[in-house]
Amino acid sequence: MHDWTTTGTLALGSLLVLYIGRRALRSQIPYPLPPSPPGLPWVGNVIGVNTDAPWLTYAEWARTYGDLVCTRLLGKDIIIINSEKVARDLLEVRSKNYSDRPYFITNDLCGVDFNSVFLPYGDRWRLHRRFFHQTFRLEAVHRFLPYQHQRACHLLQRLLATPENFDDHLFEYTSSVIMNSVYNYDTTSRQDDLVNIVANVLTVVVPALRPDIAVIAGAFPWLLYLPSWLPGMSFKKEMAAARAYTKGYLERPFEYSLEKLNGDAAPSMVHDAMRQLEEKSISPEASWMQELKGASGTAFLGASETSNSVLMTFFLMMMANPAIQEKAQAQIDDVVGQDRLPTIDDRPLLPLIDAIFRETLRYSPVLPLSVPHAAVDDDVYAGYHIPKGALLLANLWSMAHDESRYPNPHAFIPERFLNDDGSLKPDTTGYFTFGFGRRMCVGRHFADTSLWAVIAKVLAVFKILRTLDEHGMEIPVEPKFSTGIAVHPLPFRCRIVPRREGMDAEKLGQLIAVSTA
Numbered sequence: 177m178h179d180w181t182t183t184g185t186l187a188l189g190s191l192l193v194l195y196i197g198r199r200a201l202r203s204q205i206p207y208p209l210p211p212s213p214p215g216l217p218w219v220g221n222v223i224g225v226n227t228d229a230p231w232l233t234y235a236e237w238a239r240t241y242g243d244l245v246c247t248r249l250l251g252k253d254i255i256i257i258n259s260e261k262v263a264r265d266l267l268e269v270r271s272k273n274y275s276d277r278p279y280f281i282t283n284d285l286c287g288v289d290f291n292s293v294f295l296p297y298g299d300r301w302r303l304h305r306r307f308f309h310q311t312f313r314l315e316a317v318h319r320f321l322p323y324q325h326q327r328a329c330h331l332l333q334r335l336l337a338t339p340e341n342f343d344d345h346l347f348e349y350t351s352s353v354i355m356n357s358v359y360n361y362d363t364t365s366r367q368d369d370l371v372n373i374v375a376n377v378l379t380v381v382v383p384a385l386r387p388d389i390a391v392i393a394g395a396f397p398w399l400l401y402l403p404s405w406l407p408g409m410s411f412k413k414e415m416a417a418a419r420a421y422t423k424g425y426l427e428r429p430f431e432y433s434l435e436k437l438n439g440d441a442a443p444s445m446v447h448d449a450m451r452q453l454e455e456k457s458i459s460p461e462a463s464w465m466q467e468l469k470g471a472s473g474t475a476f477l478g479a480s481e482t483s484n485s486v487l488m489t490f491f492l493m494m495m496a497n498p499a500i501q502e503k504a505q506a507q508i509d510d511v512v513g514q515d516r517l518p519t520i521d522d523r524p525l526l527p528l529i530d531a532i533f534r535e536t537l538r539y540s541p542v543l544p545l546s547v548p549h550a551a552v553d554d555d556v557y558a559g560y561h562i563p564k565g566a567l568l569l570a571n572l573w574s575m576a577h578d579e580s581r582y583p584n585p586h587a588f589i590p591e592r593f594l595n596d597d598g599s600l601k602p603d604t605t606g607y608f609t610f611g612f613g614r615r616m617c618v619g620r621h622f623a624d625t626s627l628w629a630v631i632a633k634v635l636a637v638f639k640i641l642r643t644l645d646e647h648g649m650e651i652p653v654e655p656k657f658s659t660g661i662a663v664h665p666l667p668f669r670c671r672i673v674p675r676r677e678g679m680d681a682e683k684l685g686q687l688i689a690v691s692t693a
């Protein structure tokens with residue numbers, strides 16, 4: 177029988193030696209670590225951290241310790257960045273040193289080692305980034321505007337027919353625009369076979385990627401050799417199921433897109449990459465194809481939950497703030513009229529719509545702590561030592577709720593982004609909520625146009641209202657959000673009713689018919 181006591185003692189012993197060794201090495205660097213709240217040696221400053229929403233604790237720490245705070249978790253140095261300036265100084269100006277990602281063994285165990293988001297800084301990551309850049313850079317995303325328009329119009333029809341299922345309809349929209357731009361796949365409905373395969377990754381694989389297990393297994397890798405029937409080890413079964421699932425998730429849509437490849441195929445990430453090789457008369461190598469498949473599989477993971485969260489937050493905020501909604505609708509009526517739908521060409525004349533979009537991103541950043549970066553080498557910044565291998569967390573939530581920049585930060589006030597004459601102020605919220613430096617979100621331009629299309633069109637056609645109680649009185653709104661790495665509003669209900677009297681499927685069809693992308 178295995179002697180767990182011996183194993184545990186050996187593991188703790190080796191960690192102690194590592195800890196003492198690292199401290200000795202560190203003492204050779206004549207700069208202190210950034211300030212840190214009191215904590216236990218090696219275990220770190222876990223006590224008192226809000227585990228559901230750690231960004232709130234980190235924002236509190238910033239008040240006492242400043243914009244750069246060091247914490248430690250099971251021997252791992254974690255540097256929290258609480259201001260946009262420090263984030264830019266480190267993650268952008270010194271991006272060569274801070275564009276790595278920490279290694280999480282759970283990504284391998286769940287079969288998502290293809291995920292571009294967590295690739296280490298190196299050639300594989302560069303290739304993935306090239307695939308994304310080719311298709312989703314600012315100058316290329318306009319190719320997807322017609323499809324985004326078509327799907328946003330389809331969303332309006334869905335909202336008119338079954339408004340109570342608005343969350344499903346939004347999911348169908350965000351899934352279809354990303355699947356089209358990656359695989360040239362035209363979804364038929366939420367029940368669509370391929371959409372189902374792809375969408376189930378969010379219920380089978382994403383929950384298995386447990387950050388708590390990633391941290392514990394990173395510190396005690398031998399735990400992974402324990403059998404899954406032991407109490408607390410059932411995550412191994414969930415990870416095995418996730419691993420089995422990702423195979424189909426990667427293969428099926430990719431095969432579909434390869435079958436559809438021909439000279440006049442619509443633009444898509446797979447098509448763009450294959451065409452580039454064709455133009456250079458190079459035949460793709462198996463490893464290259466594997467990376468293209470991985471980058472394509474990443475796109476849905478990167479786009480779906482994030483875009484969906486923004487749209488759900490938008491609906492929630494419109495229901496909670498009817499006066500803002502009416503003001504935006506009045507601007508649309510002034511600029512666009514009521515005989516057609518707003519299009520991207522109207523955007524410069526609709527600053528309030530952009531202000532609402534920015535305030536939605538600011539009010540609840542989808543990834544409050546972004547995605548961790550990692551330091552390639554030791555560095556010194558503002559007199560502090562940032563150790564090699566440290567994990568850097570950009571606290572986007574803290575930046576978005578900086579009172580000196582956004583007074584009354586917990587209120588939804590789109591006007592904060594407008595000058596007195598109603599024009600848009602220069603501001604970087606729409607920038608920093610997508611991260612920093614070389615690892616900044618590659619889908620931000622695509623997200624920008626695809627989400628704007630929905631916000632503008634929905635406001636043009638519908639009122640988003642509070643639900644009523646049994647006496648016909650409006651039920652007050654209490655915005656509540658999930659916890660976790662990606663944050664979204666908790667399920668809520670609202671009433672979605674057409675703004676115009678007598679708007680039915682036929683009239684909406686006519687309105688769509690006269691509107692162009």
Ligand code: HEM
Nearest residue numbers: 293478479482483542547610611612615616617618619623
């Ligand atoms: C509102 C929607 C979105 C938000 C808020 C968002 C946010 C972010 C953030 C904060 C990061 C981490 C940046 C960093 O490490 O500094 C990121 C990375 C990434 N995003 Fe997005 N994203 C969105 C939409 C998308 C879309 C539509 C795609 C795909 C087309 C996408 C693909 C990616 C990828 C591949 C990365 C990893 C980049 C790398 O590590 O090099 N995202 N995103």
